[in-house]
Amino acid sequence: MPEYAFQARGLVKRFGRTTALSGVxxxxxxxxxxxxLGPNGAGKTTAVRVLATLARPDEGTASVGxxxxxxxxxxxxxLIGLTGxxxxxxxxxxxHANLVLLGQLLxxxxxxxxxxxxHLLTRFGLTEAARRPVTTYSGGMRRRLDLAASLVGRPSVVFLDEPSVGLDPGRREDLWRMIRELTAEGTTVLLTTQYLEEADALADEIAVIDRGRVIADGTPAELKRVVGGQAVSLRTADPARAEEAAEVMRRVTGREPEHTRHTLSVPVEGDSSAWDVAGELRERGITVTEFSLHLPSLDEVFFALTGAPRNTDTEKESAA
Incomplete structure (x- = not known):
């Protein structure tokens, strides 16, 4: 059995004068x-298309199984299932007819x-609509049918290119459960997503692509450490004392806290600074309703690595 379920090395893909992949x-x-992960146009979809045999690389190699x-x-x-x-x-x-046709083609x-x-229509909550034409399906139902279609052949590797687009939060949770079930059964999943919390919840490893290159990879926890350790976040019980709490954070850490709605957040060097902030807040009688010491979010990692804020528009690439 190969060490990797799929592997790409040095992938280069050009579209005219545009280089979509540059050694991925x-x-x-x-x-x-x-x-x-990556900003729009970074090369994510192009990489999926190469791995799924839908596009030939100009340089480099890739294998599945x-x-x-x-x-x-x-x-x-x-070996491949694909939801584009x-x-x-x-x-x-x-x-139902779509899935039967795909099964017979396989x-x-x-x-x-x-x-x-x-089985798949039941699993994806489409039993009642099974005999209706797909033209009558809502966007979310069509997305679930696409996911079901990718699993008809019981693939060992599934490529999911932004699979939760168009799904409501409840259905997204169902998708996450199904992905966990697939991996528990031994299926390998490549997931591109515009929802960073989705990658945080599901991914064992993450690769960040920007301008056709992998600029960082590792576990979610490893990538979160890229932006410089931990952060203290808090919310004051009395909003009028938020600025006073900010001054405490500023004096203890030597850094300017970030204001996000009613929450204050500031990077800290180790947990001792967090305890110092908590102690001084207590001395001043500033009550907080929330106080946490945590690694940065993947949103912050994404911005730190790419310089681009999270973008919820669907990726548009030359290969799409």
Whole structure:
């Protein structure tokens, strides 16, 4: 068995004068989730398309299950499930008919294809709409059907390119549960997402891509340390004393606290500074309703690494 469920080394992809990928390395071990983050146009979707055998790299190599995605593309495709940013189902067919058709294209017997379709429609909460044309589905329902379609062939590697776009919070939680179930069964997932909390909740490893290059990788906790250790956040019980609390934080840490709505936050060097802030607040009689010492969020990491705030627009790349 290969050490990595999928691996890319030195991927380069050009579209005319635009270089979408400039030496990208990605890899994930079996049964893990690799989160891929980056600003719009960074190269995330292009990397997915190369790994999924939908685009040929100009330089570099990539493999899925040990099979080269160029030289052994048909064998690699047998292992892959893909949910892209666009819908992959036929609008005129019903949800059930779409999944049965996909099953038969994947050489499932007719009875097996019907059973697989019924199972996935139930799993994704689409049983009541199963016999209706996809044209009658809402955006969220179509997205769930796309996800179901990617799993018809029981792939060992699933590429999810921003899969939760269009899903309400409840359905997003269902998606997260399903991804965890897949990895528990040994499936490997590559997840690109515009929701940084999604990567934080699901990814074992994260790669940050910017301008066609991987500029950082590691576990979520490792990446959070990139921005300089821990931070103290607090909220005063009396909003009128927020500025006084800010002055305490400023004097103890030597740094300017950030104001976010009613919350104050400031980086600290170790937990001793946090205790110093708490002690002085108590001495001054400043009551707080929230007080925490924590690693920075992935939002802060994203900004620190790329210089770009989180962007919730759908990524547009030349390869889309």
């Amino acid at each position: 390395d990605l890899a994930a071990r079996p049964g893990s989730v690799l989160g891929v 040990g099979f080269d995605v160029v030289r052994e593309a048909p064998r690699a495709r047998r 940013q666009g819908s992959m189902v036929d609008d005129e067919l019903s949800g 050489d499932l017997r007719r009875g097996e294809a019907h059973a697989r379709a019924d």
